[in-house]
Amino acid sequence: MSEGQLNIGVIGLGVMGQRMLARLATHPRLRATTVWDAQPAAIAATLQAYPELRAADSAEALIASPGLHSLYIATPPAPHMALSELAFDAGLAVFCEKPLTVAFDAARACIARIEAQGQRAAVNFALASSKGLALLQSQFGKGTERPLGDLQSIELELAFAAWPRPWQAAAGAWLGERIEGGFSREVLSHFIFALQRVLAPAQVHSSRVQYPADGISAEIGLQAELQAAGVPLSIRGSVGGAGEVPADLNRMRWQAAAGQIQLQEWFSQIEVRTAAGHLLPQEVSNGDLRLNGQRDQLDQWVALIEGRPHGLPGYAEALAVQETIEALLQGRG
Ligand SMILES: NC(=O)c1ccc[n+]([C@@H]2O[C@H](COP(=O)([O-])OP(=O)(O)OC[C@H]3O[C@@H](n4cnc5c(N)ncnc54)[C@H](O)[C@@H]3O)[C@@H](O)[C@H]2O)c1
Known part of the structure; x- marks a missing residue:
């Protein structure tokens, strides 16, 4: 072409x-x-x-x-x-x-x-084209030398002042309903994608889901423990936060034996620390990370159309994400 x-x-x-x-x-x-x-x-x-x-x-x-x-x-x-x-x-x-x-x-x-x-x-899944995901893969992906040592645990925090978020106020009612919507499918899925791409499909060990009493609205809380490639992952997600959470937050911490990677705000703010607490410099300024990811994503789409290799998730990878999300929403333990 x-x-x-x-x-x-x-x-x-x-x-x-x-x-x-x-x-x-x-x-x-x-x-x-x-x-x-x-x-x-x-x-x-x-x-x-x-x-x-x-x-x-x-x-x-x-x-x-x-x-x-x-x-x-x-x-x-x-x-x-x-x-x-x-x-x-x-x-x-x-x-x-x-x-x-x-x-x-x-x-x-x-x-x-x-x-x-x-x-x-x-x-x-826009994180597929992010520098944060590339960093995680270079540190913890299969076959890497693991410069920060073996991965020990992963924590994910999600907080929403309101659901749906204000910028989605014009979206259909489906987004706020438990049949198809909710923050787990909408937001958590991005981070489960990142986890599963770097490690492996996750198993859900326990999951507690809180719903409003109306029988229709989507979840307002999720606490879960999972494991992927032998590494424990804990998830804490909440809507409203009873005044504790002033704004939306997403933060993922990958804790390894000799350091930690923390990714915040859709992987656009990245901190790499050694076990002694030293901050390691990043090649790209954090402000550029999200924009670069969006441009790269469209270039990957061109590669998909032209039948060239690309890094976008295929349907099988996306289904594996959704299987984990639906298992979390079913609740366990
Ligand atoms: N990748 C991301 O970061 C991201 C962010 C937000 C939403 N999403 C996803 O994008 C999709 C759309 O979300 P949204 O927030 O734009 O929702 P929305 O409700 O704002 O828009 C959906 C649109 O689809 C139309 N529609 C519904 N059924 C249709 C059909 N059968 N044929 C044609 N049009 C139909 C509706 O009329 C509406 O205009 C969802 O799958 C959502 O999860 C992805």
Whole structure:
């Protein structure tokens, strides 16, 4: 394939669809051309912001658009598998939002097809393209020399002043409901992805989940103990925090025999300390980390479309993440 433009169709024009449209507008090769959403108002608002886009009449019509190279799916999880299958029928590469799905049988069938037919498909865990993940892999991944010594334990803290978060206020009701939404699927999944990519699929030893009494709303608390490749991981997640937590927080600490790596704010703030407490310098300034990750992610998408090697998680890796998340949500111990 030449170094030309790659045309992207976008299905799902809510919070995430809009974010991706803005990011795509900055990329030299990826260009959103065609959009569709189940809500006509979302299509109208998108066309107003991006008059150069074309709106399709349906998901099927978008996927059949001539000249399209890839489909980006930013709907809630329920239609992810069916839309992926339609896109594969049309020979498109698919970049799908996480969580992959909560329908495991459909996901397994889709993954079997991807493997049998060599379909191109990846899931948007943005940490896949982060410097923080690369650092963890270089320190603790398989086959590395482990300069900080053997990994002893991992701690993850997640706190949300409110759920859904204010910037997601315009998202559908699904995000705040326990059937498809909640912070475990939305946020914890990113860190389980990072954990499992560096180490191995995790086993859940205990998990306590707190829900509001209404029977509908998503979890407001999660305390869990897991193990991955023999390393214990503890998770503490909460919404509201009874005044203790002023703002959203995500912080992961990887404790090793001769030092510690702490990653905060979506791996954009990284501290590496030796056991004696000395801070080791980082090559890239922390402020640049998130932006670089976003640019790199789009370049990886180009590689996916062109059938070249890339670091984006595939559907099987994303399903393994979701299996851990759903096991946590079922509660244990
Ligand atoms: N990777 C990330 O960092 C990140 C961040 C936020 C959300 N997400 C994920 O992105 C996806 C979308 O989340 P959101 O916050 O944008 O939700 P949202 O509710 O704001 O938007 C979803 C949009 O999809 C549309 N839609 C629903 N069903 C559809 C269907 N069958 N066909 C076409 N359109 C349909 C809705 O009308 C809505 O406009 C979810 O899977 C979510 O978990 C990922």
